[in-house]
Amino acid sequence: MQLPDNVLRAHTPTAEDNINGTNLKDAKRQSRWTAWADVTQSVTGGLLALFLFCHMAFTSSIQISKDLFWNLVATSGLTFIGGTEHAWAHVIFIGFITLLICLHGLTALRRFPSSYRQCRDMKGHVHLLHHFDTTLWAVQILTAVVLLVCVFPHVISMLTNPSGIGPNLSGIHAYHDGLLYTLIFLVAAETHGLIGLYRVLVKWGIWKGEREGLRKAMLVITALMILCGAATAWKFYSIGAQLVNAGQTTKYEPVNPWYEIDQMQK
Template identity: 35%
Template sequence: MLTKYRIGEGWLGYPQSHRWSAIVDVLQSGSGLILGLFLLAHLHFESSILLGKAAFYRVANVLEGGWFTSSGHGSSLLTQTFSVFMLLVVMVHAATALRRFPAQRRQWQALRNHNLLINHQDTRLWFWQMVTGFLMFFLVPMHLVTMITNPEIGPHLSAARVWHDNYWLVYILLLPAVVIHAMLGLYRLALKWGVNFHRDGLRLLAKILIGYLLVLGLCSLTAYLLIGSGLTTPVTPFIP
């Protein structure tokens, strides 16, 4: 004979679990939104090098708070502070997103079989977002720690970092990973939070942005490589 026991939901922790899950979900979405919007701005700021050294020099001074000084020259402390803040945002986003990663071999097999058997575009996009997120787990902190320990930026200093310090090897991997992950993430956020329910149109927009940002980023990286290859060490900061 079976005896039924009634256990209250409060004791089981269901309300607390649901509340915590909702908080984590908001943290993941909020941090992802900050990172995605930052990437859009960052790549466009970096692309000012395509307009010439003087253009990038002016942009760098503005971003470093040059408007607060009488000389118009910014401070690298602002770059360090913002890099620390972005690193914290990345850590929050990674910690809250890891719960969605397949943790066991059978989960990976189920995901692979699902992709093979069901022709579902959003599932494939989620898979690539997960793969690029895994790559970013290593590459993004490397980039941000570099900006914290060596925050000097400018046409010559940034180009020297790319060419002489061989950071192009990091950026050539980081660029496609972060662009694909961020744009697919913004696409999923727009659907999830009801910003726009036109799935096909949003998906097309995400793909267009991915292509555009990849071309923009590669052109900027090429410009830094060309400038850096013409510099001799020790590198003299650019002054217009």
């Protein structure tokens, strides 16, 4: 049955109706917290991605010498103040990174599939569209699940024992964790972080060039970070294995410290 024109054209939507929806024009506007959560997710994700580069440079110093790594740890521990390491400085910095991780995770959870049906739909989109950015989104969700399992034991161990950060004790810790755990954690962290940095640059219009070039750069940097991290992980693991097999579990004593050490505090 055909409806008469006076019923079909009883209301002509205005421009505002077209934007807001004719049935929602009088509804309460959505909370601004959604926008703030989106900004928080991007800002914390960007900071954590940049932290990955700093962390890689910091830990990779063990490849040069134990002294260099010890001196960098001593610098972050404010040893130049009073000639002794201040463990609270490590706790504050690691606590700040942990806070960023928690904020990023909580604000990102709203984008996770929350049911089997949504997971199935996401998988279907990836296979149907064959769109690179969609695939990256799926990989980022998978790596986020791995990081949820791996990251908190990692930071909690440093928060509860900040004095254990050093060439010897960090090596022993890496040996007891095992290479498999370390490599899984490494691949997940670097992949998730670099994909996240790519998405932030594209989403907020920071990158003005072609996406293809940025994607290629991201993939190359991710591979280099994983290779560098794997070499560093093997170095720490080897140090730990050597010390454990020799029965030596003491802190490392630097040969050429950058700062004068208070002998009473050694």
